[in-house]
Amino acid sequence: MDNQRNLLLAVVLCGLLLFGWDAMMQQFYPQPDRPTPTQAAAPAPSASSAPTREGGLTDPAAVALEKRDLATALKSPQRVRIDAPAVSGSIDLVGARIDDLTLKGRRETLKKDSDPVRLFSPAGTPAQHFAQFGWVGEGLRVPDAKTVWTAEGGPLAPGKPVTLKWPNGEGQVFTIELSIDDNYLITAKQTVGNASRAPIVVRPFATVSRTSATASLDQWTIHSGPIGYFDDGVDFGTDYDDIAAAGRLTPEGSARWIGFTDIYWMSAIVPQSTARVDADFRSLGGGVFRADAIYQPLTVPTGRQISRTTQLFAGAKESEVLGGYERAGIAGFDNAIDWGWFGVIEKPILWLLRWLYGIAGNFGVAIILLTVIVRGLMFPIAQKQFASMAAMRAIQPKMKAIQDRYKDDKPKQQQEIMALYKTEGVNPLAGCLPVLLQIPIFYGLYKVLMVSIEMRHKPFALWIQDLSAPDPAHILNLFGLLPFTPPSFLAIGPLAVLLGISMWATFRLNPPATDPVQAQMFKFMPWVLMFVMAPFAAGLLIYWITNNLLTLAQQSYLYSKHPQLRAQAEKDKTDQDRAKARDAKAKG
Template structure:
């Protein structure tokens, strides 16, 4: 009776986990409502503040609500049609600068598409102020008792197109003896340089305070996960700051990170916007909440005096682009301190960065990112095999002395201290270390966690196909078993949308558990029997690349265990004996 009650309890708990997981996945992995069609009139429909506050974030970020997507499209068409813009046409980015306010508010990435569809547009990072996806940067000055350019200032440009070969200078004469200029240039990647200058043709010195800012909405932010930070970010002091999220800025309204500022901005899982000050200078840096889910990152230089008849120039930079690890490291090597840490590697970056290099190398050789993941998993498992072998050897040695240990325990069952002394003497005499079997397992944990995190963070996996139906390894497996991989005309609920890789994960994990020694406790046995299928549901919404890694790893574990059992037959015999004993125990209780 007790055993039946325990089985029922295990089933109920598993069902509760599945249903709870479905609710969590709908919260963390929201999908647009297919019933809502975004039309030209969608932006006229009611979209109350309450509805806006309920917006959810996806793993890769971007707008989710079809109404907001339609509104963004309409607003962009209006804002970008203005003739008062300087076009940006660089090797890897395109867009424009608004001459009203000298605002960089239109940036798309040429090398990255919005979706896997080859005809889809490029990823958009910057949108003008007031649009649903607003994000922009601005450089300017603060001054006391002088007229400085502001948001409504109309600047003059000496060119119509900003390219790598053709910088563009914006100028504004305040009519009171000061000429302000911003010379924009751009490199072959994602870095813009803004040379801010003030020429004083008046008769007295003036004091100005240059600044740079990035303004954005959090509605387009990617999810802030414990393995991948999304939100305010910067390089300060001896490291990078990942501790603040948008809610923290809302709570405090203004946050000033500690330490010398190297760069500041906002990050998503794959994208970064960052302000970089002039080398050798350390401006004040703050994150501010502006209300209505908008935020600002500021860098404000110390006030400087511009004597009469003199000109002051200060150079800042703006990174707007993809978090490509090698590129960020190259900027760090060129002098931007801690810039490579814009990728939230965490504690194990010394493992992760070499793994990413191997993954990229395998991808270059194989031409298929899924094959590269399989190859990297094989390499990591091969590297860890001697550790696993040592652990199995230790288990075999422990199994060999089990009869002697039981004899000691029986002989000194009333004297625990003497029992422990005799067991320790047995370990020493037989040359057995009881911790040697656990240590190899502990050593493997950071290595495999590092591999997992590499696959979460690597932008190289985004939109990469594998085989047949898997067109994007960074997205969940689209082929679900219950609708016969799309042949049946219905979409299963998310917690039942089990793809092929998830099924393979459950099967391979069940097989690995079958190879392990049986647990004497019937409840543990039941939980181990259920766990692979629970994990099959739990892991189904994760990126296909992660599932591919896990399935490959399980297959390698099966091969490894079979080989090591062949090398240590006493373990196989002990495992079989344990299973027989466990089965007999269960049958005796039923």
């Protein structure tokens, strides 16, 4: 009766896990609703659209309005083009805003005719996101959002700076000299010259403003939102709701850089390292937020000029590029990627994957090769595990005798069993070591697939065209032949089925559990995990399937080296089958 009750409880828990998983995945990986004809014709964007994993506008009306606004704003003749190797766009001379930026080589979708990823959009558009450089001061005219600047040079490209100038008519000339590198770093040298008869006091500033409507999904494993390096580390603990609630939020510590991040993209201000700044986040209302870096007041004597140099990162969070900027002096920039606790494992995994990709030319093959390497390195440990299992099997009769002898004295029983382990040189925990070592590697690969842009849109073979996304094929709708999308807990694809089968096969090779409830749980577990893992990245499933196949090969080999284990496993299974038959006969 107890076993039946425990089995029923196990089935109920598995059911809760299976169906509760759908609700959890909707929380962590929500998908935008498919637009209905009514939604497509809506006159205004909806502010309540759920964020997606990569971010961007999801409401059809907002997308349409963004296209119309861009078409109007970017036709303005008061713009200077940006044409660098990694980015293109333009600078608005009204307000000296960098508000038009797209990323070359990064497409929005897998389609070959897809538009490049747009990072910056002008103020007032549904996807507004832009940077601005300027000054605040008292007792003098300073440029503002309506100031029309004059430009020298252009388009902005590596080795071809652009200089923006504006005289205020009171003896001061404000200058912003912009330069750009081959990747995503724009440098702004802000200079104010004072030709008046009295000294002036100004505070240069740099800001990044954006709407949260385009923010990527902020998950407990991957941060999206406000970010910065303050004192000795990157702050991942602040989100848009925190800023909205506070109105203005000033992080503790000295700011080395500050801005906003999505899973794959980031815009951040890097103040001059030798100068002090006041840095904070502000809520401007309507879901618009701003990151500020305001320098301390500068006194500019008559006949002199003073400059401050600020850098703006606006682009993709490519680990090699960020690492290069960190080596060049931007503290902690490599950690702008939310590696989490296992960064010490994830970074070598990514390095090894990139190296294997350079050899294989396919990231899916690189994941398979990585799995082979990991299993190869762990093979000596697996051998010790099987040797320990063989030793444990050998002392089973002695353990049974001790348990029978001291069945009424548990402390003495444990003491004698531990003494037996010591005498026979057996470590009962040795079999756990490979599993424990696999956990950080598995989680590390999961994070690499989730946060590293190197995996984004990387194909494997056949229908798997994006290893960072779930398997797009679903058995329930006959691989797209039926016109509906299954709910996430039933979105089982071929990879998930292969995972379930391979895991079932590995469980079959293991010695059967002596406890009936455990035995039943092991029967259910592969198929429960098949449903649980289906929404995860295809690359992660490829890793696990490969790992299971290698486990099968490894166990078959090691069983051939330790025939007593296989013999004992077969005996245990026979004994269990006989016990079940006896129980069934007794009940019948």
